[in-house]
Amino acid sequence: MNQKTGQKPAPQTTGHAWDGDLQEYNNPVPTWWLVSFYISVAAAVIYWFLYPAWPIGGSYTKGFDTITYVNDKGVTKTTHWNTRALLMKETNEAVTAQKPYYTKVADTPFEKITKDPELDSFVVSAGKQLFSDNCAACHQQGGAGKVGFAPNLTDDDWLYGGEFAKIQQTITHGRHGYMPPFAEVLDDKQVSQLADYVLSLSKIAVDPVSAQAGNALFHSETAACYYCHGDNAHGRQEIGSANLTDRIWLWANVPGADTIADKEAAVKNVIRKGLNKGVMPAWQDRLSADQIKLLTVYVHELGGGK
Ligand code: HEC
Ligand code: HEC
Structure with missing residues (x-):
């Protein structure tokens, strides 16, 4: 705005006129913009030379930059820059950084x-x-x-x-926990009694008479549960037989069952089928x-x- 007259200065035009009076303003882009534009162009060209950039047929320009890393077989490799090799190099560096600590842990x-x-x-x-x-x-x-x-x-x-x-x-x-199936050794009533006894060890309110019978069976030669789980049912760590008194369940989903009948069914299922799926590699x-x-x-x- 012109301060004295209050009028805008006449805009600069390129001097061409179309259709009689259609003119084009001459507004050159700011210098900072031009400079950064040329810098970007230069950076792009440098990038094309350094890194993988242009597709050619089934391949691409690999660039001059390289990465040296040690592969998982312990062989040192140098290859053109790429993100896989970069990851390997960074992993190498992390391993090297951790090495003194690992040595200390070992010692x-x-x-x-x-x-x-x-x-x-x-x-x-x-x-x-x-x-x-x-x-x-x-x-x-x-x-x-x-x-x-x-x-x-x-x-x-x-x-x-x-x-x-x-x-x-x-x-x-x-580790591999194994408990034999009892479906053919024990009848349904015996399995129920044993399940009640096992549940009673976790302070779950079951039929006390049935649990009592289960207790006897548990320690009998017929079922011989005590042989693996111990007289006190605390389990034996040499064979990984579960502690049946700690209210912690791994296979019989007692906590997940709502009713006493469902809890019983979960334990009965383990007794009938045994366990062979506890495999720790x-x-x-x-x-x-x-x-x-x-x-x-x-x-x-x-x-x-x-
Ligand atoms: C394929 C599944 C699987 C993987 C993977 C696995 N485990 Fe296990 N782990 C198990 C199972 C199942 C058991 C229980 C075994 C049993 O019941 O006899 C177990 C048991 C264990 C135990 C014994 C627990 C106890 O109460 O005594 C430890 C400790 C353990 N695992 C640690 C590990 C570590 C550390 C890793 C990783 C290096 C690992 N596990 C990977 C499945 C797995
Ligand atoms: C040959 C040894 C052996 C005998 C006999 C045996 N068990 Fe087991 N039992 C195991 C082992 C081992 C486990 C744990 C398996 C695992 O973790 O992979 C187990 C697990 C269990 C579980 C699951 C516990 C949980 O946390 O979910 C119950 C219930 C159980 N036994 C009850 C019995 C009863 C009742 C008898 C008698 C009828 C019996 N067992 C006989 C070895 C035995």
């Missing part, structure tokens, strides 16, 4: 690891990653487990033992001894290590 006795705050925080963070990559598919995120599938690792109830050495053995060699061929040691401490700390 430190179990009890001392948990008392060393720096080492312990490494165990928690690296353990969490290893656990979610390898174990969470069965034991669930955080190790809470799932009835009928895999045990809860955050409680202090252990099928095979919660001491460091036991957990390490479980992870290294795997062995990890000795899939994880290094150091990784297993670290996971042992991690699982021990999840909740109820002994």
